[in-house]
Amino acid sequence: xxxxxWWKEEALGTPKMITEAPGPRSIEMHERTTRYMKxxxxxxKLFPVCFDKGYGITLTDVDGNRYLDFSSGIYVxxxxxxxxxxxxxIAYWAKRLMNxxxxxxxxxxxxxxxxxxxxxxxxxxVQLYSDGTTAVEAAIRxxxxxxGKHEFISAYRDFHxxxxxxxSCAQMFRSDVLSYGPTRVSGFYMVPRPDPxxxxxxxxxxxxxxxxxxxxxxxxxxxxxxGNVAAFVMEPVxxxxxxxxxxxxxFPKLRLLCNKYNILLYDDEVLAGMGRTGEWxxxxxxxxxxxxxxxxxxxxxxxxxxxMIVKEENGSALEKISxxxxxxxxxxxxxxxxxxxxVIEEEGLLENVRKVGKYxxxxxxxxxxxxxxxxxxxxxxxxxxxxxxxxxxxxxPFDEAGRLVYQKAFRKGLAWVPAGHILRMSPxxxxxxxxxxxxxDIIEESITEVEKEFGYR
Numbered sequence: 379x380x381x382x383x384w385w386k387e388e389a390l391g392t393p394k395m396i397t398e399a400p401g402p403r404s405i406e407m408h409e410r411t412t413r414y415m416k417x418x419x420x421x422x423k424l425f426p427v428c429f430d431k432g433y434g435i436t437l438t439d440v441d442g443n444r445y446l447d448f449s450s451g452i453y454v455x456x457x458x459x460x461x462x463x464x465x466x467x468i469a470y471w472a473k474r475l476m477n478x479x480x481x482x483x484x485x486x487x488x489x490x491x492x493x494x495x496x497x498x499x500x501x502x503x504v505q506l507y508s509d510g511t512t513a514v515e516a517a518i519r520x521x522x523x524x525x526g527k528h529e530f531i532s533a534y535r536d537f538h539x540x541x542x543x544x545x546s547c548a549q550m551f552r553s554d555v556l557s558y559g560p561t562r563v564s565g566f567y568m569v570p571r572p573d574p575x576x577x578x579x580x581x582x583x584x585x586x587x588x589x590x591x592x593x594x595x596x597x598x599x600x601x602x603x604x605g606n607v608a609a610f611v612m613e614p615v616x617x618x619x620x621x622x623x624x625x626x627x628x629f630p631k632l633r634l635l636c637n638k639y640n641i642l643l644y645d646d647e648v649l650a651g652m653g654r655t656g657e658w659x660x661x662x663x664x665x666x667x668x669x670x671x672x673x674x675x676x677x678x679x680x681x682x683x684x685x686m687i688v689k690e691e692n693g694s695a696l697e698k699i700s701x702x703x704x705x706x707x708x709x710x711x712x713x714x715x716x717x718x719x720x721v722i723e724e725e726g727l728l729e730n731v732r733k734v735g736k737y738x739x740x741x742x743x744x745x746x747x748x749x750x751x752x753x754x755x756x757x758x759x760x761x762x763x764x765x766x767x768x769x770x771x772x773x774x775p776f777d778e779a780g781r782l783v784y785q786k787a788f789r790k791g792l793a794w795v796p797a798g799h800i801l802r803m804s805p806x807x808x809x810x811x812x813x814x815x816x817x818x819d820i821i822e823e824s825i826t827e828v829e830k831e832f833g834y835r
Contacts, residue, residue: 382725385434385458385808392436392813393791393820394444401441404428421452421796424781425788432459435806435813437793448794448803448817453617453649456676456760457721458806464679467717471709478709480702485712492719493685496658498667503693505686506707510648510674511539513684516701517670518543518611520688521642523695524669527608531598533571537618538611538646547611569598571612572624575754575765576773588624592631599639609642609670614660617649620800621756621763629666636669648674648684653722653807655759656732663758678714683707685715727807735759737811738803741818749825750834751779762803764821775799779828786824792817 400408408426412418431438435458437445450456457464471485486506494502507513522528532538532547539545546566570578572591579590599607610632616622636643645668650660652673657663659671669692674684682705688695705711722728735758742755742764753767766776766783777799784796794817795802801821805814829835 382808384462385436388433389435389446389813392444393446393816395789395791396443397441399439399441399443399789399791400425400427401439401443403440407440419452421449421784424785424796427788434458434460435809443791445788445791445793446813446817446820448792448805450676450804450806451680452795453654453675453761453804455680456652456654456804456807457679457718457727458808459680461679461718461721463721464681464714464717467713468681468710471713475709477705479704480707483709483712485709485716486707489712489716489719492716493687496719497671497687498659498662500690501667501671501687502690503688503696505696505701506711507684507686507703508682508705508711510672510684511541511544512703512706513648513672513674513686514539514544514547514646515541516686516699517644517646517672517688518547518609519699520686520692520695520701521609521644521670523698524688524692525608525640525642527606529565529567529603529607530609530611531567531569531595531603531607532611533613533616534568535616535619535622536571536611536613536646537616537649538613539648565606567598567602569595571616572628573622574625575622575756586625588627588631591628592635595632595635596639599641607639607641609644610636611644611646613646613650615650615655615758615761617761617802618797620765620797621761621802623756623758626664629661629664633666642669644668644670644672646672648672650761652676652718653728653731653759654761654804656728656735657759658728660758677718678711679718679721681711681714683711683715722807725808730810731759731807734809734811734814737814738762738818741815745818745822745825749822749829751776751829751832752825757803760803760805760807760809763797764801764803764825766799766801766825779832782828782831783821783824786827787820790820790824792820 404427407428428440430440435447538547546563574586577586579587581587671687746752746755751766754765756763766779768774768776780799
């Protein structure tokens with residue numbers, strides 16, 4: 379795809395709202411659908427719009443309203459909706475060979491070579507799946523096969539999926555939903571992870587004390603486990619938790635702790651990987667190489683394809699766990715993933731993410747200084763968050779304001795992601811500074827309106 383501006387003509391005039399949103403056709407179709415479809419996400423419940431078309435950085439609903447996309451289908455369509463290069467690659471194999479279990483195909487061979495070329499040296503033993511939680515479950519089984527150990531430590535408010543093992547690595551009780559189960563699977567433990575805005579342990583000057591977290595983990599391993607910890611399971615940045623990045627020294631120190639106790643470092647990059655933060659792996663920012671990594675979401679730019687990868691010397695473990703699956707690595711999936719990776723390289727999207735990501739952070743810092751309910755801003759590249767609080771001194775979360783800002787901005791033509799009192803932004807990696815500014819204008823305008831409603835202005 380030589381023309382990296384393929385999406386710009388369609389984006390002209392976006393956003394364009396011709397009815398009050400959600401519009402009448404959206405409401406009608408949503409009501410008819412939800413007679414049968416249950417268990418919808420919070421973003422759909424808060425704004426039940428019915429989308430009909432997506433192209434580049436725009437989404438169009440059935441009433442003809444056109445939205446600027448700040449969600450990428452919740453971190454999925456990172457190259458923009460219906461990128462021609464990816465769509466053509468999928469269509470070619472959809473007409474030629476759709477599934478042949480885990481036999482080798484020419485497109486799979488090319489994908490393996492491409493993955494090995496962008497990942498840290500030696501991190502190249504791969505298996506492919508069709509969804510993130512399946513890849514996580516495979517990673518858990520692989521960690522046990524590699525180490526002969528059975529325990530896992532993960533972090534508060536990380537998210538790793540919705541099946542038994544992946545759920546046991548994450549928060550199981552939430553106030554807005556019933557528990558994911560009566561108990562966590564035996565051998566799964568959780569610890570606090572560093573949040574610079576809400577630190578559990580602080581230095582005398584009030585800044586976050588990363589060493590105290592690591593010291594606690596070491597005590598936890600000795601006192602709370604039975605000494606059979608296979609892996610630390612960590613998101614490099616918390617996505618569902620609200621775009622929360624750790625201090626820069628956290629993962630290098632966690633890597634050293636894992637080495638000390640012969641524990642694997644499992645980096646779950648299903649949400650954050652494949653360029654969203656400006657690197658192939660988010661851990662690349664801190665020059666840390668994990669023992670296991672999982673990719674998903676944007677890996678195939680919307681086509682269901684995910685990956686679980688371990689170091690070459692541990693590749694035999696994938697044979698022990700019968701790692702293949704019915705749909706993983708089918709030719710269409712491999713074509714989508716390969717085309718997506720080639721687009722990232724050929725269109726210079728990592729550099730674009732770094733460049734426009736700096737604009738995002740500068741803009742959000744100015745907003746933080748100007749708005750009384752804006753407690754914190756966080757992000758790297760195109761993985762961003764705005765935390766709303768009732769009072770900057772107490773940092774009390776402002777969930778109601780979060781819901782209202784989300785809805786107001788959506789009505790103005792911004793499709794994006796809520797997370798309670800933390801507003802999340804994950805624009806397509808192709809977005810330029812012009813449209814980034816337009817989106818932030820909508821968000822800031824919506825924040826100002828909510829502040830007036832609650833008497834802050």
